[in-house]
Amino acid sequence: MDFSFTEEQTLLRNMVQSFVQDNYDFDSRMKIVHSDEGMSHEIWGQFAELGLLAAPFSEEMGGLDGGPIETMVIMEELGRGLVVEPYLPTVVLCGGILNRHGSDAQKEAHLAGIIGGEDIWALAYSEPQSRFNPADVLTSAKADGDGYVLNGTKAVVAAAPWANKLIVSARISGDQRDSDGLGLFIVEKSADGVSTQDYPTVDGNRASEVTLENVAVGADALVGAAGNGLALLEEALDHGIGAVCAEAIGHMKCLNDATVEYCKTRKQFGVPIGSFQVLQHRMVDMFMEYEQSVSMTYMVNMKLSEGEAERKKAAAGAKVQIGKSGRFVGQEAVQLHGGMGMTEELNVGHYFKRLTVIDTQFGNVDHHLKRFAAA
Amino acid sequence: MDIEFAPQDEDFRAEVRSFIEENYPKHLVGADRGDLSKEDFLAWHKILAKKGWVAPSWPEEFGGTGWTVTQKYIWNEESASFGTIPPLPFGIGMLGPVIYTFGNQEQKDWVLPGILSGETWWCQGYSEPGAGSDLAGLKTKAELDGDEYVVNGHKIWTTLAQHADWMFCLVRTSSEGKPQEGISFLLIDMNTPGIEVKPIITIDGGHEVNEVFLTDVRVPAKNLVGEQDKGWTIAKFLLGNERSGIAGVARSKKAIDRLRDIARAELEDGKPLLDCGAFSRKIAELEIDLTALEYTELRTLASESKGQGPGPESSILKIKGTEIQQRITELTMEAVGNYASPWVPQLDRGDNYLAIGPEHAEGVSQTYFNNRKTSIYGGSNEIQRNIIAKMVLGL
Structure with missing residues (x-):
């Protein structure tokens, strides 16, 4: 048993992390979101240059031969930056379908356009x-x-x-x-x-x-x-679940860090509000939800390549965990930031909103509870 | 024990119901608060003012209705179940009672009529960047200079200040003693030079709250309510009033009805979502919580009608009321599935705008996001729990 990342995976994480830090701070992100286009083709081109768009594809197709763990690492870091560029639909969902099930001719025709950043799917x-x-x-x-x-x-x-x-x-x-x-x-x-x-x-x-x-x-x-489309589609959606779970733990980590920092510095009644035990325990609960989510995210991404039954159950379970934890962490982060958490100006509300959508994306908690129970 | 309404109460219910049905502005039926203009906000207020029904909670001598506690309850219930836009709380619910309780005759004469008629729009200058839950930590300073106060400071979360003519404001007039001592209650004309109102956009995309900057704002000394440095008593009195009525039981009932309608229209594998056990159980749980809250509120009202004022128990109403409201908005968002995510701001809709998804899905996420504020404002739910711990449990 080994939960450590390989050297290559760590390098990959560091690369994405510093790219996001240097090029995708919150202000830049909001400028992109509010632009007419709503995404940045410049950033997308840089993803291609960095090889991110090639990550899951085979070397013979010009890819980097990565698997779900590499995708997880990338998505988690993109999640921290609240990146809106369509990595998930292009590379993970559609790229994944083509890569796993496309004919040689289809791969030939389409993968290069994904890897090179010319096409968005x-x-x-x-x-x-x-x-x-x-x-x-x-x-x-x-x-x-x-x-x-x-x-x-x-x-x-x-x-x-x-x-x-x-x-x-x-x-x-x-x-x-x-x-x-x-x-x-x-x-x-x-x-x-x-x-x-x-x-x-x-x-x-x-x-x-x-x-x-x-x-x-x-x-x-x-x-x-x-x-036979449903089998292919369900498999793709489960890969999508693995990816959004990773994105969500990126969001939760940022929210928890921001909340702890805020509670250490925000003073009321002459003391930091983080000195109140009731708020400390709330942040401990947020931390535990995050850790449980990390565990389920690792679990699902390790099981995506297993047999269908195991994959489905893993994906359903992880999605339930992320849905519940994401909601809890998002709501509490806003609450503990008080009025500030309600503002469009602060990133906290934006993580909360993305987590809210992730709860619904590929099926909400109720849907996957049912799926888990039936699996 | 008896939970039946007396026959005369049922007559009263019929009377107010038909008044609302006949007089409520047609274009505001079902209107969303986020889209209202200043005139829209005031339209129903003005109709009620003419009828003499705008301030049921006030004593009759100042313009109240003289209704019994039960009648007021019925009025609130009927208003909510019709879905009226309630009269603005700042004047009727907050400042009015302060003025008739603490104000001098001159203040009663010029403030109360403007509140009743809807002519004067008031906003509440309480919170500051450094003074939220700890309101007594406020720093906005007012110094007496001849017969004027000179006010400098920064207020925040000022609801609908963009429409306000006047602000009632907590200011620091002394820094001696405990922070609660040295606070004064001042009425400030928003047209005075030195006042700047800056919008705060919230995560639902709405503009409800503002920052208000005050720089060398000169306020006549006669605009002081009560005694200088004794404003904390007034502030607490006002917050106590703010809590009562916050349970919102009748409005939550209506929201649950709407949720059920949506869940009936939404399909899961071809069957109404409402027939899906997991979802209908969640609605049932909510309804049970709301029933408990309704009876808790009725018990509070019953003791109020025997002359016992709302005590710190009213914090229960705030906590449970807001938790239920938030849960309703959450489930409503859940009910509409994928169509919770589209978000086309009103301003960005051209003439050719086509609605996306079913009509009932529109705005449900914004409402959910917006409602996160309810456990923060009016004394956060953490502060309300502190009040119960201290004042009720004696901890």
């Missing part, structure tokens, strides 16, 4: 009625000659305003919530029939409602076997 899987069930798909894929024609609406697609490429889940056969019959399709956002309604989200990110109207794609757009 979004995973369009949820629908207005689907809530957290990825099998609940009304978007249809009708076989048409060699290819398919897609029709439907995808809801709250993270990073879609920035993306030029999408992976879309669509039903080739079966009923609305059947687990068989789904396909994952590569769709150019500029393709005829694709339209988006773009908007900001509460955590400083951007998302879209994506409408597909008679979008024609070739047979080469389908990733994996026809009808």
